[in-house]
């Protein structure tokens with residue numbers, strides 16, 4: 001009953017398995033339990049730390065964004081990546097971005113190890129949905145992550161990776177037109 005009420009209220013205890021065992025509740029249907037755990041984890045992962053605001057200097061990545069993919073991505077230094085809350089999983093996200101005092105633009109961001117390239121180090125890579133005339137290495141990139149699109153994936157070809165990223169970009173553009181996201185621009189100061 002507690003569990004059903006908790007679900008209705010949208011409240012999920014973080015480590016509810018140990019809570020259940022502490023309360024000595026009997027769970028008869030293991031499959032249902034596992035599926036609930038998965039759904040709860042998914043729900044908390046997607047919601048608790050968003051919107052997430054961060055900023056940092058733009059550093060050099062592996063030089064593949066522009067050259068191989070035609071989609072440049074601005075990389076953050078290690079300390080910015082390490083500061084990410086634990087419940088922001090690897091994957092593809094959308095939000096707002098600002099370079100120094102530029103206007104605020106839509107962005108998509110990939111967080112993780114880029115399975116296609118099998119990177120050794122976790123990265124946060126932002127594609128700003130705007131055409132810049134010049135690179136902006138060394139400048140401060142501010143972002144707010146607002147929503148999740150999908151997990152990181154591996155692909156058979158670069159073409160598939162590119163097509164998927166373009167579809168992420170279209171999805172981000174659409175999502176960010178929602179009126180409620182306008183107010184999240186408050187994270188940026190002029």
Ligand SMILES: Cc1cc2nc3c(=O)[nH]c(=O)nc-3n(C[C@H](O)[C@H](O)[C@H](O)COP(=O)(O)O)c2cc1C
Pocket residue numbers: 061062063064065066069071072073075092108109110113114115116117118125126127151152153154161165168169
């Ligand atoms: C929106 C978006 C989605 C991405 N999704 C994936 C993915 O699913 N798998 C993957 O291996 N890399 C993914 N990437 C990362 C690209 O592979 C990465 O930008 C590319 O390796 C360029 O890295 P570099 O700029 O550090 O050289 C994504 C990048 C963006 C911008």
Ligand SMILES: Nc1ncnc2c1ncn2[C@@H]1O[C@H](COP(=O)(O)OP(=O)(O)O)[C@@H](O)[C@H]1O
Pocket residue numbers: 058059060061062063064065066067071072073074075126127128129130131132134135136137
């Ligand atoms: N729309 C854009 N979004 C992100 N970065 C851009 C954009 N336009 C230009 N850039 C520049 O391109 C750089 C990324 O280029 P890229 O080829 O991915 O190389 P690397 O990842 O090795 O730094 C960014 O650091 C930034 O200076």
